[in-house]
Amino acid sequence: MSLKALPLLFINLGGEMVYILHQRLHAQNIDGSKSQKVINDIISTMYNRRYMEEIFKPQELHSKKAMRTVFDRLAHASIMRLNAPSMDKLYDLMTMAVKYHVSLCSRPRDLLLVTLNHVDGLRAMVPNQTSVIATLDDLYENIIQTYAKMGEGELQVIRQTLLSFFQDMHVRVSIFLKERQQNQTGRFVLPSGGPVPEGTKIPGKIILYSEKGDVRQCKQFNPGPRYQEAGKQGSLEKIGDRVITLGTNMYATHKSSDATTSRAEGRALVVKKTTTNTVDLSCPDPNAKAQLDLLSTLIGSDKVKQSAFRVNLFNNDEEEESYESPVVGQLEQENIEYVNIDARHSEHRYLAKVMGDMNIGASKRRDDDLLDLMDQA
Template sequence: MSVRTLPLVFINLGGEMLYILDQRLRAHNTSEDNSEKGVWSDYDRKRVMNDIVGTMFNKAFMDELLKPQQLYSHRTLKTVLTRLAHASIMRLNPASMDRLYELMIMAIKYQVFLCPRPKDLLLISYNHIDAIRELVKETPVALNQVDETHRKIIEVYSSLSEGEFQLLRQTLLIFFQDSHVRVSLFMKNKVQNPNGRFALSTSGPVPHGIEVPGLIRRFDSKGKEVSRSEFSTGGSYSSPVREGSFELHGDRVLRLGLNMYTVNHPEETHTSKASSSKADEAPNLLAKEELNQLARLMGSMKAENTPKAVFRINLFTTDEEEEEEATSGGAEEPLFGVINIQAMQDEQAATKLACIAVQFADGEEQPENPSSSNKGDDLLAMMDDL
């Protein structure tokens, strides 16, 4: 796992969050004097942007973030981003924050998939930094913080090798692999399937310095080419136009991300979990009974059941939709009961049974790294101090 992934994930997710909040605040901006209750003025919007960017790009916070460390789990990152969103006068309820995080994750995942080569991951981050710079262009202090962070990102990542960028990309793909939230705009543009997975094209330009696939060359022991053969690639590839050709392509992806959050298409920002088949929803009773029988043979079994002025912004279309999401989509019911197996006669057997029980238990998501939650707490404490 790459130890240089966290800063890019944080900056990109933070950039997506700022896009969404900026557009939603503009949607509520109908009264400049803020005389109408629940309406955000343009001054309030700019204040929220400046407060969040000031906290996000604080020098001490960024210095801590840029230290080599393992990538946090989704739970820890979501907590950090929630605290970041609440660094201003704005507040988000849990249901709105869940939807916000899902939109951010899917937008970044799609952009990562469209990178022709691992090094182009930096261009996604640079695009977000440029867009954030535009949001705070009237505030010199926040603008200087963004510029300083941009300089540090270039300094840290420009020295990485191609292999390190490949490891970074692999870490990102592992981080995003279980996220299959359906976004209506992606589905409308035929880039996402009904099951929540992206439909990637097998055609287009190849990365700079890479030959068009379809040719196999064979060499002898002295390195001299002895034969050639061709094969069908299943797509239509072309040579890149120039070095850095992803810049225009990446900007198009970024514009697509911005269009997701515009006030003209609020209905297109809806997300939903990918539907699963009835076979997936039904618990595996045979596997549970096998564990119970194993517990009876080796010991005893015990089964348990898992028991200042602040403004509010709602990311849902109506209050009824928000209440429905909060009651039905907040926490999913576990498909399997929690089975605790105690086999005191054989310590080694008890250890193995504990491992099996953990695999079948549908508990809370475990951190990817034992130290990641502690590091996340350190960043949260630092954010509180800011």
């Protein structure tokens, strides 16, 4: 597991959250000044320099519960409010989009291009917002300084860490279903063929070399899908051509009805409908708790926000009432383990003896009475 995967996970999930909220604000005809304020506040808080200093420190990924709570607070960093089902749906959309992007990276370094695409997309949403753009510029510098000089092996470990985080998250998203990028079980359909990764050759040829290094024999075979040579390499400059489209705003070219999810079917996981707007964080890891405390300070959660308005991620009341999040249902079962010990078995005679000694009712002696012992103290 990589200790440097958290920043990429956080930045990409945050980018998708802003994409979705931006689309819903426009779909519900929220006043332009209010919509812009929401976007500005969320981006400024989410990528605040102090908070990014904590996120970029080498550390393990937060638990899924902690990550869910972080974005719950970030979504309410402005005057906008989401009810529990809308927040569940928002997080489902975020996680599935980033999972899809990470899964389709043909080479580990594409993770950086996906991340920079998100930063570019956020920059386009805050034109003429000098302070917010300065925050995104600082974020860009952190990304380049941390990841640009990494080797492919280290980036591949980061990619595997991210995929492990998204494992067993299967939520059907209508955009992916319509494009046949996802099947009815919520699993992605990864394409075959297309451009090969930078620095690799098109499959279909076997070359045999002699001991001296000369070409001895060359065989051709049909690789099946059609492959093309890699195009130009994506730019890591602050403003440049990233080449790949993963990480760009897919909601900008779809109608509001496309930004929906449906219940995952055929899953062994028992899904429970949530009734609260937050996820309980019992015994969170210290790093996550410290960062949540810092985030609360940056947001100013104790201050009452005036002129708050509510945004709904559903098209109608029926859809909202019937929505059950597979991801949130999974969070409720996270880290729950049961160990059954049968002390009556012959292999556990010692435990049986201990349990027998702990039986107060078995004691006949008056001086063993608990109250008497307390009186003697």
